[in-house]
Amino acid sequence: MKTSNELKIYNSLRKEKETFKPIHESHIGMYVCGPTVYNEVHLGNCRTFMSFDIVFRYLKHLGYKVRYVRNITDVGHLVGDVDTGSEGKIAKRARLEKLEPMEIVQKYTNSFHKVMAKFNTLPPSIEPTATGHIIEQIEMVQSIIDNGYGYEVNGSVYFDVQKLVSEGKIHDHIYGHLSGKKQEDLFTATRDDLKNQGEKRHPSDFAIWVKAAPNHIMRWQSPWSEGFPGWHLECSAMSTKYLGDRFDIHGGGLDLQFPHHENEIAQNMGACGCAPVNYWMHANMLLLNGKKMSKSKGNSILPKELFDGGHKMFEDDRGYSPMTVRFFMLQAHYRSELNITQEGLDAAEKGYARLMHANQTLDKLDYLGKETITKKDTELLALLAEANELAVALATYNAEGIQASPKIFLATAFASFALLNKLEKLVNPLVKNYEQNHSKNDLGKTLWSIQEFVANTIQQLLDMNNTLRQLPVQLNKFLELDLEHLLGDEASQTKRLRGQFKGFEKKMAHLVEQLTNLNQHNAIVSDPALAREDAIRSNLNGFYEKMNDDFHTPSAIANLFELSKQINQIKKCQLHGTKNLSLATFNRLQNTFSTLIFEVLGLKDETLSMNDDGDTLDQVLQMLIKMRQDARQNKDFATSDKIRNELHKLGIQLHDNKTETTWEKI
RNA sequence: GGUCGGGUGGCCGAGUGGUUAGGCAGAGGUCUGCAAAACCUUGUACGUCAGUUCGAAUCUGGUCCCGACCUCCA
Numbered sequence: 126m127k128t129s130n131e132l133k134i135y136n137s138l139r140k141e142k143e144t145f146k147p148i149h150e151s152h153i154g155m156y157v158c159g160p161t162v163y164n165e166v167h168l169g170n171c172r173t174f175m176s177f178d179i180v181f182r183y184l185k186h187l188g189y190k191v192r193y194v195r196n197i198t199d200v201g202h203l204v205g206d207v208d209t210g211s212e213g214k215i216a217k218r219a220r221l222e223k224l225e226p227m228e229i230v231q232k233y234t235n236s237f238h239k240v241m242a243k244f245n246t247l248p249p250s251i252e253p254t255a256t257g258h259i260i261e262q263i264e265m266v267q268s269i270i271d272n273g274y275g276y277e278v279n280g281s282v283y284f285d286v287q288k289l290v291s292e293g294k295i296h297d298h299i300y301g302h303l304s305g306k307k308q309e310d311l312f313t314a315t316r317d318d319l320k321n322q323g324e325k326r327h328p329s330d331f332a333i334w335v336k337a338a339p340n341h342i343m344r345w346q347s348p349w350s351e352g353f354p355g356w357h358l359e360c361s362a363m364s365t366k367y368l369g370d371r372f373d374i375h376g377g378g379l380d381l382q383f384p385h386h387e388n389e390i391a392q393n394m395g396a397c398g399c400a401p402v403n404y405w406m407h408a409n410m411l412l413l414n415g416k417k418m419s420k421s422k423g424n425s426i427l428p429k430e431l432f433d434g435g436h437k438m439f440e441d442d443r444g445y446s447p448m449t450v451r452f453f454m455l456q457a458h459y460r461s462e463l464n465i466t467q468e469g470l471d472a473a474e475k476g477y478a479r480l481m482h483a484n485q486t487l488d489k490l491d492y493l494g495k496e497t498i499t500k501k502d503t504e505l506l507a508l509l510a511e512a513n514e515l516a517v518a519l520a521t522y523n524a525e526g527i528q529a530s531p532k533i534f535l536a537t538a539f540a541s542f543a544l545l546n547k548l549e550k551l552v553n554p555l556v557k558n559y560e561q562n563h564s565k566n567d568l569g570k571t572l573w574s575i576q577e578f579v580a581n582t583i584q585q586l587l588d589m590n591n592t593l594r595q596l597p598v599q600l601n602k603f604l605e606l607d608l609e610h611l612l613g614d615e616a617s618q619t620k621r622l623r624g625q626f627k628g629f630e631k632k633m634a635h636l637v638e639q640l641t642n643l644n645q646h647n648a649i650v651s652d653p654a655l656a657r658e659d660a661i662r663s664n665l666n667g668f669y670e671k672m673n674d675d676f677h678t679p680s681a682i683a684n685l686f687e688l689s690k691q692i693n694q695i696k697k698c699q700l701h702g703t704k705n706l707s708l709a710t711f712n713r714l715q716n717t718f719s720t721l722i723f724e725v726l727g728l729k730d731e732t733l734s735m736n737d738d739g740d741t742l743d744q745v746l747q748m749l750i751k752m753r754q755d756a757r758q759n760k761d762f763a764t765s766d767k768i769r770n771e772l773h774k775l776g777i778q779l780h781d782n783k784t785e786t787t788w789e790k791i
Numbered sequence: 792g793g794u795c796g797g798g799u800g801g802c803c804g805a806g807u808g809g810u811u812a813g814g815c816a817g818a819g820g821u822c823u824g825c826a827a828a829a830c831c832u833u834g835u836a837c838g839u840c841a842g843u844u845c846g847a848a849u850c851u852g853g854u855c856c857c858g859a860c861c862u863c864c865a
């Protein structure tokens with residue numbers, strides 16, 4: 126297992142995980158390509174932004190000051206359709222909806238923010254728009270031209286990719302490296318049905334300023350023509366403006382790797398002479414029906430359709446809450462494809478609830494102290510060690526051995542009997558208690574209160590099953606021997622010995638059987654406190670190790686589930702009066718768990734009613750719970766069940782346990 | 792066609808040259824007036840064919856299948 130304290134990030138630039146070293150010690154610049162606001166964001170878009178929300182949150186959690194810039198693309202992006210000429214997506218949408226382009230932009234920007242808020246993603250530090258940075262973009266085009274990487278044709282300006290490629294490595298970067306494109310491919314790959322192909326010097330060149338066609342609505346004045354900035358320019362201009370010529374992290378969807386990000390680098394190289402980004406991160410695609418989710422291909426699902434239910438992909442009309450969806454996505458690594466299915470969402474829903482319940486349980490837990498190891502524990506442990514020694518010792522005896530050292534043999538044999546008796550003395554009360562109180566509360570109490578430490582030794586005892594069974598087998602072998610003769614002077618003891626042999630095997634078999642039985646009925650929990658301390662510590666540490674491993678949320682969540690199990694066990698132990706945890710570990714768990722869930726993973730507890738009426742609602746419910754308790758006391762189960770069932774219909778689930786009844790929204 | 796990535800148990804989804812991912816679902820048990828939750832135990836696995844190796848699901852090669860990018864897309 127990797128036990129690195131260093132954050133490692135998979136860098137698309139070099140196709141490997143690298144230790145993250147920020148440019149400035151404590152301040153990090155991160156740029157993520159945002160949405161084009163000409164339509165509702167679909168769920169695939171959301172996945173990318175949630176992935177980088179995790180990056181943002183975790184970096185902040187580690188103590189970095191992060192400037193997170195995510196743009197809103199509110200101009201450009203020509204639709205590929207040849208019939209529409211050079212019309213942009215936003216302009217086209219504006220025409221279809223009979224609105225101003227800026228009305229379209231505002232409408233879908235608002236909607237985007239609303240959706241992202243539902244998913245509980247933090248807003249970026251700066252959210253610049255392309256139309257708000259036309260001047261910066263024009264300046265960048267000018268710089269690119271001035272540096273000899275851009276050329277103007279008929280009012281449009283193109284980036285001279287060939288020139289950049291011909292210069293080879295510039296400041297450790299080669300065009301095409303990010304997307305893994307070979308230079309020969311770049312020369313031939315580009316299809317020739319693109320607009321204005323004829324104006325380019327080379328097929329791989331791309332527009333950085335486009336002269337607007339007469340029917341184009343969105344247009345600005347520039348030194349070259351009335352037009353609009355090229356497809357990739359805004360990110361270069363705005364990242365430079367807010368994060369500088371060089372910054373730490375640039376993120377986006379994998380589908381932007383080429384050509385968008387490749388060209389972004391080219392533009393920065395052209396304008397500033399340096400590669401802008403140290404760590405390129407790419408989030409993988411969300412799949413629907415095994416194919417990339419995509420608006421243009423009609424293979425997409427909107428967040429709203431998922432929340433409200435009724436989407437055609439689901440059998441029933443049920444929906445899934447934003448946090449269920451978020452959790453679903455966090456259970457896959459951001460660099461893996463994720464196929465969205467109903468079964469997957471169902472599983473996520475339950476897993477998410479499990480985590481929330483554990484957190485609520487932990488929240489209410491008080492520290493009850495820690496018991497030291499009891500006398501009983503040490504006794505049993507010592508006996509186990511003794512049993513082992515005796516078994517080993519007896520196994521070495523043969524006829525010659527007995528004759529050579531009769532006294533030692535006798536001592537060993539009698540010690541075995543003594544051991545059996547002592548074990549019985551310790552175990553029998555447990556068995557007796559179990560048998561007498563088979564379905565009584567005391568059973569649990571008694572058995573839990575013997576301390577898990579004892580439980581563990583019993584487990585060890587069972588593990589030694591074979592060894593223990595060997596004891597009588599070994600002794601029986603000696604019955605075949607002429608002990609009187611072999612033992613000589615000690616022969617007077619043999620009568621007693623033979624007598625004890627007879628019952629030994631039976632007794633031992635019985636003891637082992639009883640223990641096995643107890644264990645199978647889960648009367649004894651094989652989960653010692655010592656192991657618990659360890660489990661809690663290692664899983665808390667594990668969370669950080671996994672997150673440090675390229676933000677590996679699925680593995681980190683596995684650690685949280687392990688912690689959930691521990692929390693539930695602590696609760697169960699406490700109900701049975703067992704105190705089993707050190708204060709330090711308890712405090713650490715209670716202080717950290719919710720932080721990891723809420724602050725780092727960005728989940729919210731939807732199972733609690735945290736609205737304005739929460740207090741009142743709770744009071745009302747406490748009243749009903751009290752009434753129901755009274756009914757139950759009086760064995761009036763008809764009434765108690767009615768209360769519970771009626772509440773259930775209203776979406777309130779009651780949970781009974783030994784000491785109290787709790788409620789939650791479902 | 793070119794480039795790249797992947798094929799893991801009923802489902803989702805990690806990881807690894809020999810040692811538990813995890814969640815959901817399934818089976819058995821404990822607790823419980825009954826539920827719910829929780830706890831304990833548990834089965835099923837690494838597309839296919841060959842090779843390297845003491846040992847491969849993990850490495851190599853062939854093969855089949857799927858996906859992404861090459862055209863706006865997160």
